[in-house]
Amino acid sequence: MSPREGSLSGVNPVNPEIQTWQQDLPHGMTLSCRACGDKGRPVLLFLHGFPEGAFVWDPLLLHFSKPENGAYRCVAPNLRGYERSSAPQDVKAYRAKYLVQDILALIDIESGQQPLAALVAHDWGGAVAWNLANQQPHRLLKLMIINSPHPGTFLKALQANPAQQAASAYMNFLVQAEAAEQLAANDFEQLFGFLTGHGTARVSLAAPPDAAVLDSGGQGPDWLTPKVKAQYRQVWQHGLQGGLNYYRASPLRPENAADAGVTALQIPPEALRIDVPTLVLWGQNDVALLPCLTEGLDAYIPNLSLVPLEQASHWVVHEQTERVVAEITGFLKPNPLPQPSPQPSRQP
DSSP: OOOOTTSSOEEOSSSTTSEEEEEEOTTSOEEEEEEESOTTSOEEEEEOOTTOOGGGGHHHHHHHHSGGGTOOEEEEEOOTTSTTSOOOSOGGGGSHHHHHHHHHHHHHHHHTTSOBSEEEEETHHHHHHHHHHHHOGGGBSOEEEESOOOHHHHHHHHHHOHHHHHHTTTHHHHTSTTHHHHHHHHHHHHHHHHHHSOTTOSSOSSOOTTSTTSOTTSSOOTTOOHHHHHHHHHHHTTOSHHHHHHHHHOSOSOOBTTBOTTTTOOOOGGGTOOOSOEEEEEETTOSSSOGGGGTTGGGTOSSEEEEEETTOOTTHHHHTHHHHHHHHHHHHSOOOOOOOOOOOOOOO
16 A cells, blocks of 8 residues: 555655655554655664654664665655554553554565564553564564563553552543643653653653763763753644553553552463564663563563663653664674584594
8 A cells, every 4th residue: 555645755855765654554554754764675663652752763774775884675654643653542442452553554565575674662552563473473473572561561661669669659640631721731851850760750651860861960871862852742743642542442551549550460371472583672760661570581581682771761762872772783693503413423
């Protein structure tokens, strides 16, 4: 299926090498997409999280599309509910099966019958990716997850780990009816607080203000430049309800006085297994998704590579872009074939 006629198709004024367009999907949804690299090449698909957008992957799209770095076709959609992508009002439209449906349709369009070279995902994008890899493992050769909890370890932590329960308490604010209005107030002050660890934000997904990932001037991380702030505003000005509906539609959140949350939730073991080779990168200073969420992953993922990233927060893609690129590059390399055992020499 081709991009919609009359869509905002073309090059991006900020990064002219990046193509942008509105992609209609067969089931009636539209995803606002960004891409770099030639169609027909092996596809790397990148999924963002909250409260971000597809633009956060631009450095990786540019890098991996270059001939010397694999000449991949690199695609990053704005997920359902974000930027110019379709944003249904019904909260049920943000359940995992519908989010996975969007991405499978995009894979059909971009990769055809060939599996993705890799699916790379962060935060809520990772939640979609975990589900897709479990349900449709033949659609991707490799999975790469960045600070996004596997549902098995997340469920256990929300049920029994007080530290993670406290760290996830912000979710119970994000599901409230007035959350979007409060987050948008004063030029998105609270949302920028998510990114910086400063200001009057009700919660923060960044490391504490005195952490090494923040600059010495106390104004926020070095990566959050005026240009990047403008890119965030451009996404947020299209509305916040879609991104917040991911939290409302998910059963994975802490219990509170009004909601039992995950207390009695059970997930069948077959819905947790990941059979594709999987790389998990985890910023160790993430104050919302604690490193404990990586414990026990090998029970669900037989072929797992876990890489803890020191001095990195939830926003490691911005903070340590070169390290993330290096880890992805290494994991994309073909697995070495097993070497035959040496045969004993025969004596005459």
